[in-house]
Amino acid sequence: MASAMATTLASRPAPRGRARTLRRVALVLAVLAVVVLVWEGAKFLGGVPWRLPWQGPGDPILHRPPFKWAFVNDLNLPHVWDIAYALLQPFERGSEQNLAQGLFDAALYTWREAGIGFLVGALLGLVLATLFVHSRLLERAFVPYVVASQTIPIIALAPMIVFAIGQGVLAVVVVATYLTFFPVTIAMIRGLRSFDPRSMELMRSYAASDWHVYWKLRLPASLPYLFTGLKISATASIVGAIIGEDVGAIQSGLGRVITTFNQYYITGPEKLWAAILFAAMLGGAFFLVVRGVELVVLRGRPRAAEG
Amino acid sequence: MSSPGPVVRLAGVDKIFARGDGPVTAALEAIDLEIAAGEFISLIGPSGCGKSTLLRVIGDLTDPSAGDVVVNGKPARRARLDRDYGMVFQAPVLMDWRTVQGNVELPLEVMGWAPARRRERTREMLELVELADFVGHHPYQLSGGMQQRVAIARALAFEPAILLMDEPFGALDEMTRERMNSEVLRIWERTGTTIVFVTHSIPEAVFLSTRVVVMSPRPGRITRIVEVDLPRPRDEPTRESRRYFELITEVREALRAGGGLATELDDPSIASDERTLAEGAVG
Numbered sequence: 001m002a003s004a005m006a007t008t009l010a011s012r013p014a015p016r017g018r019a020r021t022l023r024r025v026a027l028v029l030a031v032l033a034v035v036v037l038v039w040e041g042a043k044f045l046g047g048v049p050w051r052l053p054w055q056g057p058g059d060p061i062l063h064r065p066p067f068k069w070a071f072v073n074d075l076n077l078p079h080v081w082d083i084a085y086a087l088l089q090p091f092e093r094g095s096e097q098n099l100a101q102g103l104f105d106a107a108l109y110t111w112r113e114a115g116i117g118f119l120v121g122a123l124l125g126l127v128l129a130t131l132f133v134h135s136r137l138l139e140r141a142f143v144p145y146v147v148a149s150q151t152i153p154i155i156a157l158a159p160m161i162v163f164a165i166g167q168g169v170l171a172v173v174v175v176a177t178y179l180t181f182f183p184v185t186i187a188m189i190r191g192l193r194s195f196d197p198r199s200m201e202l203m204r205s206y207a208a209s210d211w212h213v214y215w216k217l218r219l220p221a222s223l224p225y226l227f228t229g230l231k232i233s234a235t236a237s238i239v240g241a242i243i244g245e246d247v248g249a250i251q252s253g254l255g256r257v258i259t260t261f262n263q264y265y266i267t268g269p270e271k272l273w274a275a276i277l278f279a280a281m282l283g284g285a286f287f288l289v290v291r292g293v294e295l296v297v298l299r300g301r302p303r304a305a306e307g
Numbered sequence: 308m309s310s311p312g313p314v315v316r317l318a319g320v321d322k323i324f325a326r327g328d329g330p331v332t333a334a335l336e337a338i339d340l341e342i343a344a345g346e347f348i349s350l351i352g353p354s355g356c357g358k359s360t361l362l363r364v365i366g367d368l369t370d371p372s373a374g375d376v377v378v379n380g381k382p383a384r385r386a387r388l389d390r391d392y393g394m395v396f397q398a399p400v401l402m403d404w405r406t407v408q409g410n411v412e413l414p415l416e417v418m419g420w421a422p423a424r425r426r427e428r429t430r431e432m433l434e435l436v437e438l439a440d441f442v443g444h445h446p447y448q449l450s451g452g453m454q455q456r457v458a459i460a461r462a463l464a465f466e467p468a469i470l471l472m473d474e475p476f477g478a479l480d481e482m483t484r485e486r487m488n489s490e491v492l493r494i495w496e497r498t499g500t501t502i503v504f505v506t507h508s509i510p511e512a513v514f515l516s517t518r519v520v521v522m523s524p525r526p527g528r529i530t531r532i533v534e535v536d537l538p539r540p541r542d543e544p545t546r547e548s549r550r551y552f553e554l555i556t557e558v559r560e561a562l563r564a565g566g567g568l569a570t571e572l573d574d575p576s577i578a579s580d581e582r583t584l585a586e587g588a589v590g
């Protein structure tokens with residue numbers, strides 16, 4: 001009887017999980033549709049006269065909005081289809097790549113830097129948190145400085161890092177690391193203390209070494225917290241890498257692309273919007289990768305599916 | 308365990324809790340107790356009588372304020388470092404990231420057993436508690452009673468000289484509890500392990516034990532030790548025998564005489580107070 005109950009509980013039907021995933025994707029797409037609708041709706045009411053993406057002044061007007069609102073003109077808020085059209089245009093004058101391909105390459109480049117910074121930062125955060133939970137003295141002495149480190153605007157710090165290390169990918173990685181280690185440190189100070197105190201008594205009754213307590217109790221118990229930190233760090237590392245590329249004058253990556261398109265915003269606002277879109281998608285993709293790893297690592301735990 | 312002396316010898320054990328500048332609580336006072344190899348001893352008493360604390364003192368999870376605790380002829384600390392204790396708590400305290408197999412293997416991993424030997428022993432233990440079909444399950448997929456059986460398998464896996472059980476079935480319903488009682492007796496008879504068992508339940512204590520140690524609260528003392536001479540093997544007919552009820556009455560009267568009114572036994576507010584004290588002691 002008991003065994004029958006356990007098997008029912010154990011076998012969670014896969015289709016239900018897939019249906020739930022589909023529903024969540026549909027929800028995200030629905031929100032996107034609403035955003036586009038509000039965006040174009042505002043332009044429909046108060047934008048500048050509508051023309052096809054490849055047409056300019058003098059070409060026939062498709063729709064003349066009744067009002068004239070500056071914040072929805074084509075410079076402040078380009079048409080969604082203008083951004084989409086721009087993605088298919090050459091990345092730069094005379095380049096064979098279109099904008100979408102160029103942005104994809106730039107995003108990959110940025111991801112590489114961000115990813116290294118993320119790994120180094122996560123490791124640093126883990127080491128710091130491990131030291132802090134084993135020594136109240138270290139925790140009291142250094143945690144305030146860890147917190148203070150994050151109140152310095154990265155815009156102020158990045159040039160100093162570039163100056164100290166020299167222009168190059170290393171400086172970008174260091175900036176990404178700087179933004180990454182903090183969420184992991186804070187989450188893991190909590191996580192490494194989140195074990196069931198009775199489990200500690202159990203380990204004590206086994207005369208377990210500190211290493212065994214760490215490796216078999218503290219660390220596994222902390223993993224849900226670790227992934228919470230890592231998910232914040234994943235997006236922060238992208239921001240760090242973009243700022244690092246900008247300040248470090250790296251010739252590739254989203255940071256450089258965003259800087260360039262910023263300078264030419266007046267002539268092509270769609271390009272900067274497209275770059276921002278790719279930066280957002282990169283952050284989202286990195287988040288999803290971490291979430292995927294989380295689902296694999298935490299499988300079998302009762303609340304793994306949440307979060 | 309070839310030593311002729313008792314497995315556990317407590318002499319003049321006191322335990323005082325002092326919380327900061329708050330009130331001082333005498334949790335245990337002048338405890339003398341000898342437990343022979345292979346005995347099944349129940350500690351019973353109202354909440355706050357220090358029975359859990361006494362168990363923790365025996366297991367070196369907390370230090371006595373005074374007195375001697377000798378286990379297998381050694382100080383309790385030495386016995387703990389020699390891995391003489393198996394512990395079972397009221398909650399199963401399984402690690403939810405480990406499977407049933409992984410949970411039973413935990414102490415064996417800590418103790419450095421080779422993987423093949425670990426697997427072999429785990430299989431034996433899970434057969435003993437009749438959970439061999441659940442090796443790959445995670446704890447949340449099991450019922451409370453099954454989880455507690457995993458905890459018992461884990462505690463017995465490294466063949467500790469003494470099994471310390473702190474209200475192991477207190478969270479289970481009456482039916483499951485009676486089944487678990489029979490199961491623990493069967494395991495005890497097969498393994499010959501010495502068991503010290505803390506409980507709130509008079510019938511449970513009488514059904515299981517060779518001797519029932521009755522305690523009284525504030526300060527926690529041993530007021531009586533009731534010898535249980537029920538024939539073995541004990542099973543369902545035992546629960547209906549006249550002698551069983553006589554012994555239950557004897558234990559109940561001993562509790563009442565010691566100031567532990569029977570009505571106080573299941574007062575949850577006092578129970579939680581006792582737990583707070585016990586946790587405060589670990590720091």
